[in-house]
Amino acid sequence: xxxxxxxxxxxxxxxxxxxxxxxxxxxxxxxxxxxxxxxxxxxxxxxxxxxxxxxxxxxxxxxxxxxxxxxxxxxxxxxxxxxxxxxxxxxxxxxxxxxxxxxxxxxxxxxxxxxxxxxxxxxxxxxxxxxxxxxxxxxxxxxxxxxxxxxxxxxxxxxxxxxxxxxxxxxxxxxxxxxxxxxxxxxxxxxxxxxxxxxxxxxxxxxxxxxxxxxxxxxxxxxxxxxxxxxxxxxxxxxxxxxxxxxxxxxxxxxxxxxxxxxxxxxxxxxxxxxxxxxxxxxxxxxxxxx
Amino acid sequence: xxxxxxxxxxxxxxxxxxxxxxxxxxxxxxxxxxxxxxxxxxxxxxxxxxxxxxxxxxxxxxxxxxxxxxxxxxxxxxxxxxxxxxxxxxxxxxxxxxxxxxxxxxxxxxxxxxxxxxxxxxxxxxxxxxxxxxxxxxxxxxxxxxxxxxxxxx
Ligand SMILES: Cc1cc2nc3c(=O)[nH]c(=O)nc-3n(C[C@H](O)[C@H](O)[C@H](O)COP(=O)(O)OP(=O)(O)OC[C@H]3O[C@@H](n4cnc5c(N)ncnc54)[C@H](O)[C@@H]3O)c2cc1C
Ligand code: FES
Ligand code: FES
Numbered sequence: 001x002x003x004x005x006x007x008x009x010x011x012x013x014x015x016x017x018x019x020x021x022x023x024x025x026x027x028x029x030x031x032x033x034x035x036x037x038x039x040x041x042x043x044x045x046x047x048x049x050x051x052x053x054x055x056x057x058x059x060x061x062x063x064x065x066x067x068x069x070x071x072x073x074x075x076x077x078x079x080x081x082x083x084x085x086x087x088x089x090x091x092x093x094x095x096x097x098x099x100x101x102x103x104x105x106x107x108x109x110x111x112x113x114x115x116x117x118x119x120x121x122x123x124x125x126x127x128x129x130x131x132x133x134x135x136x137x138x139x140x141x142x143x144x145x146x147x148x149x150x151x152x153x154x155x156x157x158x159x160x161x162x163x164x165x166x167x168x169x170x171x172x173x174x175x176x177x178x179x180x181x182x183x184x185x186x187x188x189x190x191x192x193x194x195x196x197x198x199x200x201x202x203x204x205x206x207x208x209x210x211x212x213x214x215x216x217x218x219x220x221x222x223x224x225x226x227x228x229x230x231x232x233x234x235x236x237x238x239x240x241x242x243x244x245x246x247x248x249x250x251x252x253x254x255x256x257x258x259x260x261x262x263x264x265x266x267x268x269x270x271x272x273x274x275x276x277x278x279x280x281x282x283x284x285x286x287x288x289x290x291x
Numbered sequence: 292x293x294x295x296x297x298x299x300x301x302x303x304x305x306x307x308x309x310x311x312x313x314x315x316x317x318x319x320x321x322x323x324x325x326x327x328x329x330x331x332x333x334x335x336x337x338x339x340x341x342x343x344x345x346x347x348x349x350x351x352x353x354x355x356x357x358x359x360x361x362x363x364x365x366x367x368x369x370x371x372x373x374x375x376x377x378x379x380x381x382x383x384x385x386x387x388x389x390x391x392x393x394x395x396x397x398x399x400x401x402x403x404x405x406x407x408x409x410x411x412x413x414x415x416x417x418x419x420x421x422x423x424x425x426x427x428x429x430x431x432x433x434x435x436x437x438x439x440x441x442x443x444x445x
Binding site: 005036105 | 295334335336348351420423426
């Protein structure tokens with residue numbers, strides 16, 4: 001049973017309260033997950049520590065070649081940000097595909113990342129970039145690569161007395177085209193059956209570099225390195241993109257097997273049948289996009 | 292359960308009440324404040340029946356801890372219009388027959404109101420986006436969209 005609801009006014013106080021109450025405390029941001037987990041009996045804290053209105057964690061800005069996003073930036077704020085739209089348009093597209101308007105208004109970037117749902121669209125996009133997270137506690141901070149941070153399905157390496165304060169995205173080379181697409185049962189308020197983030201850098205009608213991050217298929221979003229290698233230094237064409245789609249399927253099947261995931265259930269099997277065509281389609285769309 | 296004192300503004304009036312630390316805004320609206328126009332469809336953020344406007348933004352009141360609204364301004368369906376003086380949005384819902392059983396309607400209206408507060412002349416696509424988190428199971432989404440669209444042309 002919850003005995004207290006704490007509303008710290010500084011990051012330090014929040015970290016201190018989380019340390020004081022240890023495993024009995026749960027951090028709350030937008031609360032869209034925490035409320036549900038509490039009501040389903042999945043968590044049973046005696047203390048809630050609310051950081052939603054802490055100052056300074058809702059900043060969106062460029063610092064050199066990095067886009068810095070405060071952890072309390074909401075999904076709606078990501079969509080509205082001209083900086084995000086200009087430098088990481090795929091993140092803007094992914095944010096637009098999250099839940100309904102009400103969830104986007106309330107849910108935060110930090111909440112999405114720490115919840116670490118393999119279907120989370122925001123996490124999927126971030127996986128296509130070199131991206132790190134800043135974690136603070138009362139002693140200081142540590143900076144972790146996103147790949148080290150996410151350790152499994154809804155699992156991260158964050159400690160209970162740490163707060164994710166910031167996300168830093170290293171911008172890809174200038175001129176990169178990017179897009180995000182998701183397959184879902186409905187357009188709105190529906191989680192991904194599968195999603196893909198695609199980045200292409202072209203010079204003289206050749207692909208210099210390709211990045212593909214596949215989400216909602218494996219235990220976490222994965223870079224599809226076999227297809228990335230195939231695409232590099234080639235001339236873009238429908239045939240090439242179809243081959244890349246087949247390689248993504250092969251790699252996803254292998255990874256699924258090594259992760260011990262069942263793929264024969266109905267969602268799994270139709271997901272895999274869709275995959276090659278879906279990948280080819282997203283690659284084509286990205287190619288056709290303006291730089 | 293520790294009782295918390297909440298001071299906030301609801302439908303333009305300052306209110307102060309005691310709430311439980313694990314209570315949602317929806318529960319407090321319906322139980323302590325007796326504002327039963329805000330409905331509970333699913334209680335897990337899926338249906339939008341509980342939508343209210345919190346500091347100018349549409350949110351699902353079942354997804355917010357009431358302790359988080361201390362110092363905030365909330366608009367619920369009761370603040371939209373009165374029986375003898377409906378909000379133009381409500382009038383338009385009636386005219387366009389955008390209501391059947393009515394269970395989703397207060398949430399639909401609050402999502403639409405939040406949109407109109409930020410965009411004077413929303414496009415049809417913006418209207419569809421704004422109500423995409425509100426499920427209606429017995430009426431017609433087209434009439435709902437038309438009812439909202441009609442507001443800017445009046
Ligand atoms: C009905 C519904 C539909 C949804 N649809 C989608 C969807 O389509 N796509 C999608 O990606 N997501 C979806 N979500 C998920 C959710 O809205 C997002 O993940 C959201 O951004 C979570 O943010 P929050 O601030 O509400 O998190 P909270 O509920 O506040 O927190 C989530 C978890 O993260 C921890 N946490 C939060 N912030 C921090 C921080 N700064 N530091 C450390 N720990 C922290 C909390 O302790 C908790 O464990 C949906 C959720 C619901 C309820
Ligand atoms: S009751 Fe809140 S979204 Fe359904
Ligand atoms: S009118 Fe019945 S659910 Fe919408």
